[in-house]
Amino acid sequence: MTVNDGQSPSETAKNDDPMAGETPDHAARVAELIDRLGRMTRELQYVDGLNPAQWEALRYLNRANRYSRTPGGVADFLGATKGTISQTVSALESKGLIARTPSDRDKRVCLIDLTAEGERMIARDPVRCIETIVGGMDDRTAALMVDGLGRLMASLQFELGSKPFGVCAACCRHLAPEAGCKKSEAVPKCGMTGEPLQGDAPQRICVNYLGDAAE
Amino acid sequence: MTVNDGQSPSETAKNDDPMAGETPDHAARVAELIDRLGRMTRELQYVDGLNPAQWEALRYLNRANRYSRTPGGVADFLGATKGTISQTVSALESKGLIARTPSDRDKRVCLIDLTAEGERMIARDPVRCIETIVGGMDDRTAALMVDGLGRLMASLQFELGSKPFGVCAACCRHLAPEAGCKKSEAVPKCGMTGEPLQGDAPQRICVNYLGDAAE
DNA sequence: TGCATAAAGTATCGAGGCGAAACCAATTTG
DNA sequence: CAAATTGGTTTCGCCTCGATACTTTATGCA
Numbered sequence: 001m002t003v004n005d006g007q008s009p010s011e012t013a014k015n016d017d018p019m020a021g022e023t024p025d026h027a028a029r030v031a032e033l034i035d036r037l038g039r040m041t042r043e044l045q046y047v048d049g050l051n052p053a054q055w056e057a058l059r060y061l062n063r064a065n066r067y068s069r070t071p072g073g074v075a076d077f078l079g080a081t082k083g084t085i086s087q088t089v090s091a092l093e094s095k096g097l098i099a100r101t102p103s104d105r106d107k108r109v110c111l112i113d114l115t116a117e118g119e120r121m122i123a124r125d126p127v128r129c130i131e132t133i134v135g136g137m138d139d140r141t142a143a144l145m146v147d148g149l150g151r152l153m154a155s156l157q158f159e160l161g162s163k164p165f166g167v168c169a170a171c172c173r174h175l176a177p178e179a180g181c182k183k184s185e186a187v188p189k190c191g192m193t194g195e196p197l198q199g200d201a202p203q204r205i206c207v208n209y210l211g212d213a214a215e
Numbered sequence: 216m217t218v219n220d221g222q223s224p225s226e227t228a229k230n231d232d233p234m235a236g237e238t239p240d241h242a243a244r245v246a247e248l249i250d251r252l253g254r255m256t257r258e259l260q261y262v263d264g265l266n267p268a269q270w271e272a273l274r275y276l277n278r279a280n281r282y283s284r285t286p287g288g289v290a291d292f293l294g295a296t297k298g299t300i301s302q303t304v305s306a307l308e309s310k311g312l313i314a315r316t317p318s319d320r321d322k323r324v325c326l327i328d329l330t331a332e333g334e335r336m337i338a339r340d341p342v343r344c345i346e347t348i349v350g351g352m353d354d355r356t357a358a359l360m361v362d363g364l365g366r367l368m369a370s371l372q373f374e375l376g377s378k379p380f381g382v383c384a385a386c387c388r389h390l391a392p393e394a395g396c397k398k399s400e401a402v403p404k405c406g407m408t409g410e411p412l413q414g415d416a417p418q419r420i421c422v423n424y425l426g427d428a429a430e
Numbered sequence: 431t432g433c434a435t436a437a438a439g440t441a442t443c444g445a446g447g448c449g450a451a452a453c454c455a456a457t458t459t460g
Numbered sequence: 461c462a463a464a465t466t467g468g469t470t471t472c473g474c475c476t477c478g479a480t481a482c483t484t485t486a487t488g489c490a
Contacts, residue, residue, distance in 0.1 A: 026357035027350040031342050033364040035271065038253025040371050043294060053447075056250065072467060079258060084448050086469055108456045108467045127246050133370045135242040137363060142241035144359040148352060149248040155348045156255050266476075287438060299477050301440055323438040323485045 034152075044126045049095065053078065055125065057088050061098060061112055062122045069112045097121050249367075259341045264310065268293065270340065272303050276313060276327055277337045284327045285318075312336050 045052040057074050064073055075085040089112065092098045097118035103109045114122065134142055260267040275292050276284050290300040304327065307313045312333035318324045329337065349357055 026354065026361045027346045029361045030349045030357060030364065031345040032274075033361065033368060034249075034252055034345055035256055035274075035342050037249055037364060037368055037371070038256045039271065039293070040368070041250055041253045042257070044371075051447075056254065059247075059250075070467080071469090078254070081449055082468065083450075083470080087447080090469090106457075106467080110468075127250050129374055130246040130249055130367065130371070131242045133367055133374075134245045134363070137366065139241065141359055141363045142245060144356055145363040146241045146244045146248070148349075148356045148360045149245065149252060151352065152345065152348055153248060153252055153255070156252070156259075156345070159344055159348075268476075285438080286440095296478055297439065298441080298479075302477080305440090321438080321486075325439075 041127060041130070044129070047126050048121065048124065050121075053080070053084075053088050054092055055127070057085070058092060058097060058114070058118065058122055059125060059127075062114055062118075066111065070109050071112070072109070092118075256342060256345070259344070262341050263336065263339065265336075268295070268299075268303050269307055270342070272300070273307060273312060273329070273333060273337055274340065274342075277329055277333075281326065285324050286327070287324070289327075307333070
């Protein structure tokens, strides 16, 4: 069957690759899987009249502490520009999923809250299906995945340049004026990336580890 | 690099935390990480004048067997429409990264090959950085990640509906006329998702397990 | 054989996302 | 108190992508 006569250049290219043995090459596999999963996850989120960016913003707003629920917070978190986020937020508002209220502390900022409708929407979050799938796996595997993916994300954030969506940093920065923590002082990295919350002050709670502390 | 080197991420973060007792909920964590990693990976791919879709197409074309390197194959793989892919392919061609040649077997289809330029480009694939990061992890973790992510993807493909980017199926379908394998006969799932190639006929080689078999 | 239908690709159109830049208002800094 | 910063919004234009229509070639059915 001749599938392989006159073979493709990719084959030859692979041969001089030192890692190209029979080994599955987990690293490459993970990279590819991440890539494809990202695509699928993205596609998954075109539902209920929202787009991926809107879902992600909504998700963030649902989990961020009150001082982080601002357009700027979303922008930092999503790594998008303020202008773009302004549109996203407007879209969510016009759909009745969130409500903007001007802050009385700083009249420039506006605080965002999910409406009841928004809560209902987030309850149907399409990425929830990933959760249930993973929930079906044995706990050890899941834990290892959290660990590995977390480290991957931390590295990637670092790689992506000086402004690595600094979620936690941004949150703490926002929280700072009220909580009395200095802007200048170093702030623990995002708990989601696997880094521990070094300062233990609960006031410093940040979106990513908000889940496990009371605000 | 980052500070996260030797430490156990999941547990240490919530020592004095009242809510810490409740399970870390790995599933939710994984879902969130996948989501965010997808976003970052996407962002990562706006480089060298290509966009994510173009990178993914190029990546596919670099790994697909000769019968799968067609616009339709790319469309199936990426889960996009033919029209969209036609544009993507045109873009890649105009950049000199691929070459289209009409098939003499079926004059409707056109075969696609990477040019030397394309090979050079793919060598600088930005998602390669994920590979190197994961390469730095211990092998057991990496293996578990491959396993977990692979299963996740398999489930997700199933979830996404009847036409789950059926990469492998599509490949085999394309390969079929030449290889003499029936369209009707059940085809082993994609090797990338962790499912083994059950029929061992090398003719059935498909993009996703092309890497670990001799073609 | 011939006609109908399906399939591969392409071209065109329009909606929508997103970044850039200009802009406004409020706050901080010197 | 002016100057510089910062949070947010608006406008503009590029670009991606799906939908649709169309062309060409294959296939299937009488």
